[in-house]
Amino acid sequence: MKKKILLAIVAILVIIQFFRIDKTNPEVVLENDFITITNPPEEIAAILKTSCYDCHSYETKYPWYTNVSPIAWWVKDHINEGRDELNFSEWANYKEKRKKHKLEECIELVEENEMPLESYLITHGDAKLTETQKTELLNWLHAEFKGKKKIDKAELSLNDGAKWQANKATTLGIAKMLEIVNDNTADNQITSLNGKGELLETEMKLIFEKCDMVGESHEQLHTFLLPLVKKFRTLRETTNVEEFYSTEKEIKNHLENYTNYFE
Template sequence: MKKIIVVLLVAFIIIQFFPIDKTNPPPTPGMDFLKIKNTPEKIASTIRTSCYDCHSNETEYPWYTNISQASWWVKNHINEGRKHLNFSTFAVYEPKRQLHKLEECIEMVEKKEMPLESYYLGHQNAKLSDEQRAELSQYFKKVKEDTERRIMFNK
């Protein structure tokens, strides 16, 4: 039993020498959702605090990502989050895809599916109040309506 513990401990230590890549893609202000949609500062701040770590190229990695096993889990969440929605590259989405992403934002916020509960463990400030959820939902609906009008106008 003692040998197994020693082997596991050595493996744990060796694994620490293989960190994740914490480099964020370069910023693209002309493609960022908050910039292109002229998001009011209060809403922008909420989105930055509660969404941007996983859904943008502006991830701020917490201290526990220095532990390999935790970092793999966090990096996977970030990769998945960016794959589903990346606010940093929102402008490159086709208008119909933007509409779909906005619909998903509304749904995830209203159903309290985002941010993930697990995200709150290390980010208490990201927890959204009912008032903030209502504001975000209303804002995403407004942006969606504006996008729909733009699509109709350009036909």
């Protein structure tokens, strides 16, 4: 009896292998694509492609195990459902209201670590967002949601000739960053230097956490902070001492500019 059941299971597994999923991607029309339209900085585009596009676009890459049923059916289900909810390849065809709503959902789900789906990360380790990536992506999504295009190119400006009022934690955080940059006690080993990048990223996180600013001054602060996010990462990750020092110099100049715009 047991043998018969086993045989039946094997037979079923063999038979279902003939029921394959359709892996042909619908044609990608570039001018309808989210990334083409919104033109985010490179690292944001890379995050979206690596962490979201397999389920939320027509650019799905099917891993080898999607040759095996019933795993394939389960994966295909996620893709169909993902595309139904949000399809970056169809972005141009969404009405303004829908776009806004979807961006809002993106912010919410990324913030709560619900996207990318947990099960996806088991086989796609590189799709898991690091804290820095998450911050970068959220900052960018927020800016996009508010309809502020290309925040990386947005310009800092004064408040009718006066400085913007920043909250205390931010001003303290910026001062702390300058202290870290000016502290030359680390030895010249790149690994020790990378530690400075880590310290700076920690300060940045604190600023984001404690920020209770709203409105235009908050926008301006974002514009000020965003270029630093990338530079801090360079400090933490670079293996090149020269690149470290040139980036650190840029950071120093940038930070020293803070008091010209905020108080």
